[in-house]
Amino acid sequence: MLVNVKKSSVINAPIERVWEKIRDFNSLPDWYPSVIDSHIENGEPSNKIGCIRSFNREDGLTIREQLQRIDDQEHICTYSLLEPDKPMEDYVCTIRLLQITDGNRTYIEWLADFKCLPEEEPKLGENLEKVFQVGFDALKKIFSS
Structure with a gap:
Protein backbone atom coordinates (compact mmCIF):
# COMPACT_ATOMS: atom_id res chain seq x y z
CA MET A 1 0.00 0.00 0.00
CA LEU A 2 1.35 3.45 -0.94
CA VAL A 3 1.17 5.92 1.94
CA ASN A 4 1.50 9.71 1.84
CA VAL A 5 2.15 11.63 5.03
CA LYS A 6 2.13 15.42 5.00
CA LYS A 7 2.69 17.86 7.84
CA SER A 8 3.04 21.62 7.57
CA SER A 9 3.76 24.62 9.74
CA VAL A 10 4.75 28.28 9.68
CA ILE A 11 8.14 29.57 10.80
CA ASN A 12 8.39 33.22 11.83
CA ALA A 13 11.48 33.94 9.75
CA PRO A 14 12.21 34.87 6.13
CA ILE A 15 12.43 31.97 3.70
CA GLU A 16 16.10 32.68 2.95
CA ARG A 17 17.07 32.24 6.60
CA VAL A 18 15.09 29.02 7.03
CA TRP A 19 16.45 27.62 3.75
CA GLU A 20 20.01 28.48 4.79
CA LYS A 21 19.51 26.44 7.96
CA ILE A 22 18.08 23.29 6.34
CA ARG A 23 19.50 23.21 2.78
CA ASP A 24 22.83 21.74 3.88
CA PHE A 25 22.09 18.01 3.71
CA ASN A 26 24.61 17.47 6.51
CA SER A 27 23.18 20.05 8.93
CA LEU A 28 20.71 17.92 10.91
CA PRO A 29 22.71 18.13 14.16
CA ASP A 30 22.46 21.93 13.91
CA TRP A 31 18.68 22.00 14.03
CA TYR A 32 17.04 18.62 14.64
CA PRO A 33 16.90 17.44 18.26
CA SER A 34 18.14 13.91 18.95
CA VAL A 35 20.61 13.93 16.03
CA ILE A 36 24.04 13.92 17.65
CA ASP A 37 26.29 13.81 14.60
CA SER A 38 26.23 13.48 10.83
CA HIS A 39 28.66 13.06 7.97
CA ILE A 40 28.52 12.78 4.21
CA GLU A 41 29.99 9.48 3.09
CA ASN A 42 33.05 9.40 0.83
CA GLY A 43 33.79 13.07 1.58
CA GLU A 44 31.37 14.28 -1.09
CA PRO A 45 29.85 17.77 -0.99
CA SER A 46 26.60 17.92 0.97
CA ASN A 47 24.74 19.41 -2.00
CA LYS A 48 25.77 16.76 -4.53
CA ILE A 49 22.80 14.79 -5.83
CA GLY A 50 23.32 11.18 -4.82
CA CYS A 51 25.46 11.94 -1.76
CA ILE A 52 24.68 9.88 1.32
CA ARG A 53 24.42 11.28 4.83
CA SER A 54 24.89 8.99 7.75
CA PHE A 55 23.73 10.29 11.09
CA ASN A 56 23.44 9.01 14.62
CA ARG A 57 20.58 9.63 16.99
CA GLU A 58 20.60 9.80 20.76
CA ASP A 59 18.81 6.44 20.89
CA GLY A 60 21.82 4.77 19.21
CA LEU A 61 20.21 4.34 15.80
CA THR A 62 22.29 5.14 12.72
CA ILE A 63 20.35 6.26 9.65
CA ARG A 64 21.55 6.63 6.07
CA GLU A 65 19.73 8.85 3.57
CA GLN A 66 20.50 9.78 -0.02
CA LEU A 67 19.97 13.24 -1.50
CA GLN A 68 17.67 13.04 -4.54
CA ARG A 69 17.00 16.72 -5.26
CA ILE A 70 18.06 20.13 -4.01
CA CYS A 77 15.03 19.13 -0.72
CA THR A 78 14.15 15.50 -1.48
CA TYR A 79 15.90 12.46 -0.04
CA SER A 80 15.37 8.74 0.29
CA LEU A 81 15.95 6.45 3.22
CA LEU A 82 18.51 3.75 2.53
CA GLU A 83 17.93 0.44 4.28
CA PRO A 84 14.57 1.42 5.77
CA ASP A 85 13.28 -0.53 8.72
CA LYS A 86 10.61 -2.99 7.86
CA PRO A 87 7.66 -2.58 7.43
CA MET A 88 8.44 0.51 5.28
CA GLU A 89 9.74 0.32 1.72
CA ASP A 90 10.59 2.90 -0.96
CA TYR A 91 10.66 5.74 1.60
CA VAL A 92 11.12 9.21 0.04
CA CYS A 93 10.81 12.55 1.87
CA THR A 94 10.54 16.11 0.64
CA ILE A 95 10.92 19.32 2.60
CA ARG A 96 9.50 22.34 0.80
CA LEU A 97 9.45 25.98 1.78
CA LEU A 98 7.17 28.74 0.47
CA GLN A 99 7.44 32.43 1.20
CA ILE A 100 4.62 34.00 3.17
CA THR A 101 4.77 37.68 2.32
CA ASP A 102 2.38 38.66 5.12
CA GLY A 103 4.86 39.11 7.93
CA ASN A 104 7.85 37.76 5.94
CA ARG A 105 7.33 34.25 7.31
CA THR A 106 7.94 30.79 5.87
CA GLU A 121 -0.20 2.63 7.98
CA PRO A 122 -1.86 4.33 11.01
CA LYS A 123 1.07 3.77 13.37
CA LEU A 124 3.76 4.66 10.82
CA GLY A 125 1.91 7.76 9.67
CA GLU A 126 1.41 8.95 13.24
CA ASN A 127 5.08 8.37 14.07
CA LEU A 128 6.24 10.34 11.03
CA GLU A 129 3.93 13.24 11.85
CA LYS A 130 5.56 13.38 15.29
CA VAL A 131 9.05 13.32 13.75
CA PHE A 132 8.15 16.17 11.41
CA GLN A 133 6.56 18.22 14.22
CA VAL A 134 9.70 17.89 16.34
CA GLY A 135 11.66 19.40 13.43
CA PHE A 136 9.17 22.24 13.01
CA ASP A 137 9.21 23.01 16.74
CA ALA A 138 13.02 23.07 16.76
CA LEU A 139 13.14 25.48 13.81
CA LYS A 140 10.55 27.72 15.45
CA LYS A 141 12.67 27.83 18.60
CA ILE A 142 15.84 28.66 16.65
CA PHE A 143 14.17 31.54 14.82
CA SER A 144 12.31 32.90 17.84
CA SER A 145 15.51 33.96 19.57
Missing part, protein backbone atom coordinates in the same frame (compact mmCIF):
# COMPACT_ATOMS: atom_id res chain seq x y z
CA ASP A 71 16.48 23.21 -5.61
CA ASP A 72 17.53 26.65 -4.38
CA GLN A 73 14.92 28.48 -6.49
CA GLU A 74 11.98 26.34 -5.36
CA HIS A 75 13.40 25.72 -1.86
CA ILE A 76 12.92 21.95 -2.11
CA TYR A 107 5.47 28.00 5.17
CA ILE A 108 7.20 24.65 5.57
CA GLU A 109 5.89 21.25 4.63
CA TRP A 110 7.44 17.86 5.10
CA LEU A 111 6.10 15.02 3.00
CA ALA A 112 6.83 11.31 3.05
CA ASP A 113 5.84 8.62 0.58
CA PHE A 114 6.43 4.96 1.31
CA LYS A 115 4.95 1.51 0.95
CA CYS A 116 3.75 -0.61 3.82
CA LEU A 117 1.15 -3.15 4.79
CA PRO A 118 -2.31 -1.59 5.31
CA GLU A 119 -2.38 -2.50 8.99
CA GLU A 120 0.93 -0.66 9.55
Whole structure:
Protein backbone atom coordinates (compact mmCIF):
# COMPACT_ATOMS: atom_id res chain seq x y z
CA MET A 1 0.00 0.00 0.00
CA LEU A 2 1.35 3.45 -0.94
CA VAL A 3 1.17 5.92 1.94
CA ASN A 4 1.50 9.71 1.84
CA VAL A 5 2.15 11.63 5.03
CA LYS A 6 2.13 15.42 5.00
CA LYS A 7 2.69 17.86 7.84
CA SER A 8 3.04 21.62 7.57
CA SER A 9 3.76 24.62 9.74
CA VAL A 10 4.75 28.28 9.68
CA ILE A 11 8.14 29.57 10.80
CA ASN A 12 8.39 33.22 11.83
CA ALA A 13 11.48 33.94 9.75
CA PRO A 14 12.21 34.87 6.13
CA ILE A 15 12.43 31.97 3.70
CA GLU A 16 16.10 32.68 2.95
CA ARG A 17 17.07 32.24 6.60
CA VAL A 18 15.09 29.02 7.03
CA TRP A 19 16.45 27.62 3.75
CA GLU A 20 20.01 28.48 4.79
CA LYS A 21 19.51 26.44 7.96
CA ILE A 22 18.08 23.29 6.34
CA ARG A 23 19.50 23.21 2.78
CA ASP A 24 22.83 21.74 3.88
CA PHE A 25 22.09 18.01 3.71
CA ASN A 26 24.61 17.47 6.51
CA SER A 27 23.18 20.05 8.93
CA LEU A 28 20.71 17.92 10.91
CA PRO A 29 22.71 18.13 14.16
CA ASP A 30 22.46 21.93 13.91
CA TRP A 31 18.68 22.00 14.03
CA TYR A 32 17.04 18.62 14.64
CA PRO A 33 16.90 17.44 18.26
CA SER A 34 18.14 13.91 18.95
CA VAL A 35 20.61 13.93 16.03
CA ILE A 36 24.04 13.92 17.65
CA ASP A 37 26.29 13.81 14.60
CA SER A 38 26.23 13.48 10.83
CA HIS A 39 28.66 13.06 7.97
CA ILE A 40 28.52 12.78 4.21
CA GLU A 41 29.99 9.48 3.09
CA ASN A 42 33.05 9.40 0.83
CA GLY A 43 33.79 13.07 1.58
CA GLU A 44 31.37 14.28 -1.09
CA PRO A 45 29.85 17.77 -0.99
CA SER A 46 26.60 17.92 0.97
CA ASN A 47 24.74 19.41 -2.00
CA LYS A 48 25.77 16.76 -4.53
CA ILE A 49 22.80 14.79 -5.83
CA GLY A 50 23.32 11.18 -4.82
CA CYS A 51 25.46 11.94 -1.76
CA ILE A 52 24.68 9.88 1.32
CA ARG A 53 24.42 11.28 4.83
CA SER A 54 24.89 8.99 7.75
CA PHE A 55 23.73 10.29 11.09
CA ASN A 56 23.44 9.01 14.62
CA ARG A 57 20.58 9.63 16.99
CA GLU A 58 20.60 9.80 20.76
CA ASP A 59 18.81 6.44 20.89
CA GLY A 60 21.82 4.77 19.21
CA LEU A 61 20.21 4.34 15.80
CA THR A 62 22.29 5.14 12.72
CA ILE A 63 20.35 6.26 9.65
CA ARG A 64 21.55 6.63 6.07
CA GLU A 65 19.73 8.85 3.57
CA GLN A 66 20.50 9.78 -0.02
CA LEU A 67 19.97 13.24 -1.50
CA GLN A 68 17.67 13.04 -4.54
CA ARG A 69 17.00 16.72 -5.26
CA ILE A 70 18.06 20.13 -4.01
CA ASP A 71 16.48 23.21 -5.61
CA ASP A 72 17.53 26.65 -4.38
CA GLN A 73 14.92 28.48 -6.49
CA GLU A 74 11.98 26.34 -5.36
CA HIS A 75 13.40 25.72 -1.86
CA ILE A 76 12.92 21.95 -2.11
CA CYS A 77 15.03 19.13 -0.72
CA THR A 78 14.15 15.50 -1.48
CA TYR A 79 15.90 12.46 -0.04
CA SER A 80 15.37 8.74 0.29
CA LEU A 81 15.95 6.45 3.22
CA LEU A 82 18.51 3.75 2.53
CA GLU A 83 17.93 0.44 4.28
CA PRO A 84 14.57 1.42 5.77
CA ASP A 85 13.28 -0.53 8.72
CA LYS A 86 10.61 -2.99 7.86
CA PRO A 87 7.66 -2.58 7.43
CA MET A 88 8.44 0.51 5.28
CA GLU A 89 9.74 0.32 1.72
CA ASP A 90 10.59 2.90 -0.96
CA TYR A 91 10.66 5.74 1.60
CA VAL A 92 11.12 9.21 0.04
CA CYS A 93 10.81 12.55 1.87
CA THR A 94 10.54 16.11 0.64
CA ILE A 95 10.92 19.32 2.60
CA ARG A 96 9.50 22.34 0.80
CA LEU A 97 9.45 25.98 1.78
CA LEU A 98 7.17 28.74 0.47
CA GLN A 99 7.44 32.43 1.20
CA ILE A 100 4.62 34.00 3.17
CA THR A 101 4.77 37.68 2.32
CA ASP A 102 2.38 38.66 5.12
CA GLY A 103 4.86 39.11 7.93
CA ASN A 104 7.85 37.76 5.94
CA ARG A 105 7.33 34.25 7.31
CA THR A 106 7.94 30.79 5.87
CA TYR A 107 5.47 28.00 5.17
CA ILE A 108 7.20 24.65 5.57
CA GLU A 109 5.89 21.25 4.63
CA TRP A 110 7.44 17.86 5.10
CA LEU A 111 6.10 15.02 3.00
CA ALA A 112 6.83 11.31 3.05
CA ASP A 113 5.84 8.62 0.58
CA PHE A 114 6.43 4.96 1.31
CA LYS A 115 4.95 1.51 0.95
CA CYS A 116 3.75 -0.61 3.82
CA LEU A 117 1.15 -3.15 4.79
CA PRO A 118 -2.31 -1.59 5.31
CA GLU A 119 -2.38 -2.50 8.99
CA GLU A 120 0.93 -0.66 9.55
CA GLU A 121 -0.20 2.63 7.98
CA PRO A 122 -1.86 4.33 11.01
CA LYS A 123 1.07 3.77 13.37
CA LEU A 124 3.76 4.66 10.82
CA GLY A 125 1.91 7.76 9.67
CA GLU A 126 1.41 8.95 13.24
CA ASN A 127 5.08 8.37 14.07
CA LEU A 128 6.24 10.34 11.03
CA GLU A 129 3.93 13.24 11.85
CA LYS A 130 5.56 13.38 15.29
CA VAL A 131 9.05 13.32 13.75
CA PHE A 132 8.15 16.17 11.41
CA GLN A 133 6.56 18.22 14.22
CA VAL A 134 9.70 17.89 16.34
CA GLY A 135 11.66 19.40 13.43
CA PHE A 136 9.17 22.24 13.01
CA ASP A 137 9.21 23.01 16.74
CA ALA A 138 13.02 23.07 16.76
CA LEU A 139 13.14 25.48 13.81
CA LYS A 140 10.55 27.72 15.45
CA LYS A 141 12.67 27.83 18.60
CA ILE A 142 15.84 28.66 16.65
CA PHE A 143 14.17 31.54 14.82
CA SER A 144 12.31 32.90 17.84
CA SER A 145 15.51 33.96 19.57
